[in-house]
Amino acid sequence: MKIGIVQFPGSNCDYDCLHVARTVLQQQAAFIWHQEHSVSGYDALVLPGGFSYGDYLRSGSIARFSPVMGAVIKFADAGGLVLGICNGFQILTEAGLLPGALLKNSALEFRCRWAHLRVESTLSPFMAGYDHGQVLRMPIAHGDGNFVAGPEELNRMHDHGQIVLRYCDEHGDTTPAANPNGSVDNIAGVCNEAGNVFGLMPHPERCAEPELGGVDGLGVWRALASVLEAEPVRV
Amino acid sequence: MPQTNAAVTDAELREVSLTRDEYNRVCAQLGRPPNRVELGMFGAMWSEHCGYKNSRPLLELLPTAGAHVLIGAGEENAGAVDIGNGLAVVFKVESHNHPSAVEPFQGAATGVGGIVRDIFTMGARPIALLNSLRFGPLDDARNRYLFNGVVGGISHYGNCVGIPDVGGEVVFSSSYAGNPLVNAMCVGIIRQEKLIRARARGAGNTLMLVGAATGRDGIHGASFASLDDPELSHRGVVQVGDPFMEKLLIEACLELGETDYLVGLQDLGAAGLTSSSVEAAHKGESGVEIDVSRVPCREEGMTPYEIMLSESQERMLAIVRRGAEAEVEAIFSRWGLHSTVIGSVTADGMVRVRSGAEIVAEIPAHQLADAPTYVREGTAPAYLQEAHSFALSSLPEPQDYNEALLKLLASPNIASKESVFQQYDYSVQVNTVEGPGGDAAVLRIKGTSSGLGVTIDGNGQYCYLDPYRGGAIAVAEAARNLSCVGAEPLALTNCLNFGNPEKTDVYFQLEQVIRGMAAACEALNVPVVSGNVSLYNETRGQAIYPTPMIGMVGKLDAVQQRVTSAFKRAGDVIALLGPQSDDCGGSEYLSSIHGMVSGRTPRIDLDMEVSVQAACRQFIRASLLSSAHDCSHGGLAVALAESAIAGGIGCEVEVPGTGRVDGLLFGESQSRIVVSLPEKGLEAARAVADGHGVPFAIIGRVQGSALALGDRVRVPLASARQAWQNGMAEALAVEGQ
Incomplete structure (x- = not known):
């Protein structure tokens, strides 16, 4: 079982994900350079946060054309587990693996702080360790986290349980004040219909060890490891 | 022998910020008048910014030795301190005040870029940014513009390069209206045996220029930073930063640091290629020969003068072992970076600049590196006597203490700065145990149970009202911030922001602040390992408060105990x-x-x-x-x-x-x-x-x-x-x- 962390020029959470995979999960993990054409040998993929290609043009819009993305799409289509965090989420929407798009934060400023999140769906295997309605606390750090999707798309996502996480207050209420970036319906994380591709703006790798102030992100990583140990997908 | 021009006008000297006396000294040392390229190189290297000509004799008062010091002040781009487990922490603070006064967003952004390069130039991975900012009062639209622009620029650059901005301070005072202070500090970490020196050694080794192409931006930036009233001077000297390019440079240079291809590495900061090549040659006790016709330029027709003095951002000078050029180029190229052989190390101690076959400058490196120094006489400013005669009894006690406390808590100098630091990514790299807002930030050191405390602090008002005490307090308070989180202070970096040192009262402030700092450093056993001086911070003849900023790093043996x-x-x-x-x-x-x-x-x-x-x-x-x-x-x-x-x-x-x-x-x-x-x-x-x-x-x-x-x-x-x-x-x- 081996986790591949896709490294784009400008990725800056690549080492953080590698640290969690190796040190916290005690799993094998390695970087996959964006110019690779294959992801063979890996059982799950992580697209880490950062500023791929400096976020020039639009977040994720250039990385989406990196050679490796063809292989990532094939891997996802075959049911492989793909996790996109922050810039990785943006790349997955640009690549069409996840619905919607991420615009500039409504305040037009970068936001770094802890955010409360309510679990809306446990359809995705990444959410196996959480309960529906559970309130989590994770760090956010982004300038372009304002999730948008058309009304029909939103309905479809809702019907299929694709809305995974929503920003809320500490009591679990999804108030406008709890929304850090203007996302429609306070959406913080979504998955594809099959659930194997999951993207979120908060950083589960920054809350997987107690000394960093919380461990609510650990479940995402543990799910990744346990699912793979049970039934690895190789493409 | 390069061509020389005999007569130089006062206007030409003003352009390169040299006095007639300094010019005569150049002629005497060279044994001939310098040509225009050489004159520009002297102007840049002998500026206060590069040459510390007013501050060097005073800086020698600061203690620089200590049991933990691996690389002390002035030796390299930044200081390095032993933190155990075979690791070193590398850190420095630098100012970008003048560019930020003209264009706050890019001025602050490139300030971050510059200090980050000083750290990874030494092979260290940058793990934290801090900053100390000063503005005029916020009820003025210009000050609000400067404040928002600077914070936006730091956020833009620091977030993109993926270095957590974990601390700092912002103070507002009318003293800084028109002349904001933007001091950025970067901390890096490295295995001690991997430290890279910025030295050109070994005749025949190759000089490679890496990163951005060279443009006409920032020419005379170093001299400009040494003039008062930046708004009246050149607008075109402010550069535009590209944090994405910087991120690529960080990763490529750190990868290169793991190989044995490098002899030395030097970033291009103030005075661009001139300063980086002169310093590398001088510290390496060798010479360099550069062919400017090989330097990739952004526009056609750039002159040797412009190429040697450009301050285009995100460029590095790699001194590469002869024969390893192709391997080095391959690493840079994998990261999408352009690298070009522009010259070589020589044994004759000369900085020789060619344009193709023609020699356009030829100067002994030590002449450029050893700027003249001035020891001046300071006189105590007149305002001190009046200020010191103040007695609290002359003021009424507050009628309502509750109101006074609430007003103080709401004062911009005390109020929560969350609106500022939430614009900085302070948790990337998963080391931030205590982020901004406390006395000091605390970072864990992965793979160990220990941690680092980091802080930056300064109080211009104290230094204005008693420069000696103010200097001592600045050091003491930074150390106290660390002690409050449980960290043992190890060493400090400092940025000295002052007015025009040619004025006797400003010189007095500078000297007294440094003497006060030195006393506190000695008492607390905290040596100075790096620093930067920013003089000529004045607007319409009015100097800012003397403002030393002290960045300090301490160690916690058990980060859990913070x-x-x-x-x-x-x-x-x-x-x-x-x-x-x-x-x-x-x-x-x-x-x-x-x-x-x-x-x-x-x-x-x-x-x-x-x-x-x-x-x-x-x-x-x-x-x-x-x-x-x-x-x-x-x-x-x-x-x-x-x-x-x-x-x-x-x-x-x-x-x-x-x-x-x-x-x-x-x-x-x-x-x-x-x-x-x-x-x-x-x-x-x-x-x-x-x-x-x-x-x-x-x-x-x-x-x-x-x-x-x-x-x-x-x-x-x-x-x-x-x-x-x-x-x-x-x-x-x-x-x-």
Whole structure:
């Protein structure tokens, strides 16, 4: 079982994900350079946060054309587990693996702080360790986290349980004040219909060890490891 | 022999910021008049920014040696300190004041870019950014523009390169209107044996220029930073940063640091290719030969002069072992970076610049590197006498102490800066154990149980009102910030922001501040390992407050033992560690409540300071404390309020000491730390304090939902929090007259 962390020029959470995979999960993990054409040998993929290609043009819009993305799409289509965090989420929407798009934060400023999140769906295997309605606390750090999707798309996502996480207050209420970036319906994380591709703006790798102030992100990583140990997908 | 031109006009000398005397000195050293390219190179290298010509004799007063010091001040791009486990911490602070005054967003962004390059140039991975900012009052639209632009620029650049911005401070004072201060500090970490030197060694080795192409931006930036009133000078000298390019450079250079292809690495900062090649040659005790026709340029027709003096950002000079050029190029190319062979190391000690076959400059490296120095006579400024004659008795006590406390908490110099630091990514790299907002940030060191405390601090008002005491306090307070989280101070970096040193009163300030800093460094055993000087910070002839910024790094053997300023448990006892007095000189209370910058900066007893900090760290090592917080801006009352707000629990306190109550509550006498602890640890804590000979007064208890301080202050905690949290937003909303 081996986790591949896709490294784009400008990725800056690549080492953080590698640290969690190796040190916290005690799993094998390695970087996959964006110019690779294959992801063979890996059982799950992580697209880490950062500023791929400096976020020039639009977040994720250039990385989406990196050679490796063809292989990532094939891997996802075959049911492989793909996790996109922050810039990785943006790349997955640009690549069409996840619905919607991420615009500039409504305040037009970068936001770094802890955010409360309510679990809306446990359809995705990444959410196996959480309960529906559970309130989590994770760090956010982004300038372009304002999730948008058309009304029909939103309905479809809702019907299929694709809305995974929503920003809320500490009591679990999804108030406008709890929304850090203007996302429609306070959406913080979504998955594809099959659930194997999951993207979120908060950083589960920054809350997987107690000394960093919380461990609510650990479940995402543990799910990744346990699912793979049970039934690895190789493409 | 390059062509020379005989007569140089005053206008030409002004353009390169050299005096006629300095020009004559150049001619005498060279044995001939310099040509235009050479003159430009001398101007840049002999600027205050590169050559430290006014400050060097004074900087020699600062202690630079210490048991942990691996690379001391002036040796390399940044200092390096042993932190155990075979690791070193590398750090430096640098100013970007003048560019930020002209174009705040890019000025601040490129300031971050420059300091980050100083760190990874040495092979270290940058792990933290901090910054110290000064602006004029926020009721002025220009100051708001500068403030928002600078914060935006730091956010833009720092976030993109993926280095957490974990701390800093922002202060507003009319002294900085028109001349904001933007000081950025970067901290890196490296295995000691991997440290890279910025030296050109080994004749025949190759010089490769890497990164961005060279453009016409920033020519004369170094000389420009050494002129007063930047708004009147060249606009085109401000560069535009590309943080994406910088991120690629970081990763490529760190990868290169793992190979044996490199002889040395040097970034291109102020004075561009001139400064980087001269310094590498001089420190490597060799020469260099550069062919400017091989330098990739952004536009056609750039002259050798422009190429040698361009300050285009995101460029590095790699000194590569001969024969390894292709391997080095392959690494850069994998990261999408362009690298070009532009010259070689020579044995003759000359900096020789060619344009194809033609030699356009040829100067001994040491002549460029050894700028003349000036030792001047300072005279005490006239304002000091008046300020020192201030007596608190001349002012009425506040009629309403509650109102005074709320007003102080809402003052932009004290109010929460969350609106600033939430624009900085402070948690990337998963090391941030305590982020911005506390006395010092705490980072864990992965793979060990230890951690680093990092802080940056300065108080221009104190230095204005007593330069010697102010200098000493700046060092002491930075160390105290570290001691409050439990970190043992290891070493410091400093940025000295002053006015025009050619004025005798400014020179007096500079000299006295440095002497005060030196005394505190000696007492606290904290050497200076790096630094930067920014002089000529003036607007229309008016100098800023003398403002040394002190960045300091300390070590926690067990990061788990760190302490924060927040009260933790109702029922804990609150104690004041250190001496109490009602001295109000130079306080935020006087400036915010009474509208006066006056009085004499509080006295600092350095022996007491050392003991107070040692006692605090011993408390923390013995796990006695729930919280510790330095008394600084706003004094004891504000320190208590901040601990209460952070912890969400109130306190009931008897005001200790004798004298005026406003002085006791809001005065900023030094060497004081407010701690809270469970009652059962009290005896042990008292024994520690007694052992260090430090006053330790039990002053109250953590409890309730109000701040109750003596019989004058009773404020609901919610009101205090509201004042403190909304202070910045309210200040930004006020339109001045």
